[in-house]
Amino acid sequence: MNSESIREYATELLGRKNLSEDACELRFSFPAGFSFTPGQFVRFESHGLKRDYSITTAPNDKGIELCVRDTGTGHFSSVLASAEIGTEFRFSGPHGYFVYRPSTRPVVFVATGTGVAPFVSMTRSGISGYIFLHGVKHTPDLYYENLFRNAARIYVPCVSRSSDDAESDLFQGKVTDYLGTVLERRPYDFYLCGKREMIRDVTFLVDDYFPGARIYTEVFY
Numbered sequence: 001m002n003s004e005s006i007r008e009y010a011t012e013l014l015g016r017k018n019l020s021e022d023a024c025e026l027r028f029s030f031p032a033g034f035s036f037t038p039g040q041f042v043r044f045e046s047h048g049l050k051r052d053y054s055i056t057t058a059p060n061d062k063g064i065e066l067c068v069r070d071t072g073t074g075h076f077s078s079v080l081a082s083a084e085i086g087t088e089f090r091f092s093g094p095h096g097y098f099v100y101r102p103s104t105r106p107v108v109f110v111a112t113g114t115g116v117a118p119f120v121s122m123t124r125s126g127i128s129g130y131i132f133l134h135g136v137k138h139t140p141d142l143y144y145e146n147l148f149r150n151a152a153r154i155y156v157p158c159v160s161r162s163s164d165d166a167e168s169d170l171f172q173g174k175v176t177d178y179l180g181t182v183l184e185r186r187p188y189d190f191y192l193c194g195k196r197e198m199i200r201d202v203t204f205l206v207d208d209y210f211p212g213a214r215i216y217t218e219v220f221y
Helices: 075-082 113-124 146-149 175-181 196-209
Strands: 007-018 023-029 041-046 049-055 062-067 087-094 107-112 131-136 154-159 189-194 212-221
Touching: 023 075, 023 107, 041 075, 041 154, 049 062, 049 075, 049 113, 049 212, 062 075, 107 113, 107 175, 107 196, 113 131, 113 146, 131 146, 146 154, 154 175, 175 196, 189 196, 196 212
Parallel strands: 107 131, 107 189, 131 154, 189 212
Antiparallel strands: 007 023, 007 087, 023 062, 041 049, 041 087
């Protein structure tokens, strides 16, 4: 993606859908002339604040959706989460190179928290048959669970805090625990999106346990 293809666009907030107590999916109008590849992100700007958000919709959708978590400490996320329907925003994009690359190796998607966002776009665009590990603290944070259960060959919700959830396939622990003890040892294409610490720790595990694997990463704050 060269700089000449990155432009600024105007968009309007069309709707909001709650995903959990502190996360929601926001839908915006799709500006004329805008295009992107699943996995890329846009950079929103308002009142001097800037924030990057991965798109969760497929490129042929008539709107643009973002997964936004409002913890009360992220200034721009709070602006988006509380904005009235019809509010206009500006963004630039598309940005980033975290896109799916077809391969003969099996694919493992690894996400923590709202790092699921680029994988939602990839899945809604028709990518399926992957192994998906979603690391969260609590089960309500397993955003888009049904989407991934239907598309993934293996879906593993990794819950790091104790849970009384009755679902039998919950893995009690972090994504690194699953990778280090359960996943079959063979070369994979790993796609990692989440906090920097997770990406660092998974990269070390891949180097140790999965020789010949490839790693693609996106830090998601």
